[in-house]
Amino acid sequence: MTPACIEPVTVLAQGLVCAAGVGVAALSRRLRAGRSSLERNDFTHVPLDTWIGRVAGIESSSLPEALAAWDCRATRLTWMGLQADGFMAAARTALQRHGAARVGLVLGTSASTIGASEQAYRELDAQGRFPAALRSERLNTPHALALFVQEALGLQGPCVTVSTACSSSAKAFAVAERWLRLDMADAVVVSGVDALCDSVLFGFHALGLLSPAPCRPFGAGRSGISIGEAAGFALLERGAGALQLVGYGESNDAHHMSSPHPQGLGAERALDDALARAGISARDIDYLNLHGTASMRNDEVEAALVAQRYGPLVHASATKGVTGHTMGAAGIVEALACLQALADGWLPGSVNAAPLDPALGQAFALRLRSDSLQRRARLAASHSFGFGGNNCVLVFARGARR
């Protein structure tokens, strides 16, 4: 059944840290300049020939003393994201405005704190137990990052982790919209965090999906994905505003655990539902942030969908050439790229895409933009098509009020 149109939800504050640096402006600068942040892998304990989007300064950063029990790479990254763009101050203002019990948290993550568990397994004691410093049930579980943010911000509203691989933090926006609509909360912190870890790097290596060179979404001769890390935050409240979430669609491919539906059936269904909730057509979208992982099959299926459904004037780009594929955080990183494009009128280009894969066709080539462009945009969409066939499409709009 086609979903009904929804009321817009305002995005009041944002926070981002990714390989491009701290703050949404750092990502915008890279996108505008067309410069990648990827570097040769120096993260894994065993050499692995690939490129990564690594956040600088995590190793030398620290958590406040009150949160020290949570210390690991993923929580440090989360803490850096909370500090970015004044997000924490904005969240605290929302807490004062509504009361702690009325502010919810939805956090999307794929690997959560598994990096801490990986370290524990390298350091198991003689009895095969976790080392004392990591022997915490709350630290070694998918919900750990949400518990950490809940404690750091003093939130007491509904709190849940969404873990649907690459669509996790895109779907977090959908959960937040429902909570606001149904009056479960008056404000919702939406987040997406994934830190570099062995499971993801060696896991994608095992699947044969890692590129030995910086990833080249939709590029000719592309050779797979580059893994990145990021922490992103957005504060959502009911009502219209300068920047708004106006639609979302969720679906499943029901095809294969690690490769997309060949006709993009699930992806198109997510797009249709997002457009229906926003009350618009695909041809109304001015800026499209593509999933664009640079895996052979994913890019093919997505390119066909774009060629078929979006208008010839759409400015479509993939930003993973700058950030890497930040897994569960990718949804919010790319949502923030959309919001930034709507706010400042600079539409990002596709870093590392040129020369484009000719097999993707002329219609797609017309829509994919390699260079960033200064152009006012009113509507932006973001695609997140994940592992396990899990898909989500978000639609954002620039509102009347600034």
Place this chain on the structure above:
Amino acid sequence: MKPHTVYIDGLALWAPTLPDWAAARAAMRGETHERPAAGGGPAPPAATVCRPAPAMLAANERRRAPDSVVLALEVAAAAVADSCHDGSTLASVFTSAHGDLPIIDALCTALARAPLLLSPTRFHHSVHNAASGYWAIGSACHAASTALAAFDHSFAAGLLEAACLCAADGEPVLLVGYDTAATGGLASVNRSRGLLGVALVLSPRPGPRSRWRLDWQTQAGKAAAPLLRSPAARAMAANAMADALPLAQALANDSATALALPLSPALHLALALWPHAAATHPPAAA
């Protein structure tokens, strides 16, 4: 805030000694132990099955699939069959506190020893949405499916999400909660033991298979987890999906009940449950 209403059209539970809802219901009502065995002798001990074998997987997949996947698919299929809804059209919410603990143990062990030799199958089994993905494939369902975690409150958080989907979209939703037993090094930090799977089919409207009406709302304030009155329910409490047991116990008892399921130390899900066909008055407030 006015409570929202959903109807329970299908339900299922699986634990090693209670491989379906009929067995679980009887055990939680205390009937299994009280019922004399045929011929007047002592009741035979309950048979223990290591893990379920869901019919929707082919035999070779059933062997290879991790515990979390067979458990989730078993209860999902049973609840959908019980509900008479078409599984290929239902939106679904899969919730699990920890995902597949034996797989995470094996993954971390392999990474510590020889990361370049990690098996791709092990990796794709380790993602939290593995059960959701296999369910979508097995039931040919393209509807939205999500995978959640909320530590000790994973069932309550999953129920909240499924109920919100029902209320927001006006469509029935399948809720599946499952957790596995910690193994290896993880067993030194993680308390989850045994297997437990619970599934419900919720509908925003009463239908021919609606046997319960469930009014729900979130309420600020601390609520203690409801006590588990039956030995059968207490026997499953070491599993991380144990926060589903108070609702399972209430459903087994067939009587109108008010329940408060903690969502966090400062918030709970207030439930008012009563048999749909029988009662016309809501139970006393939680």
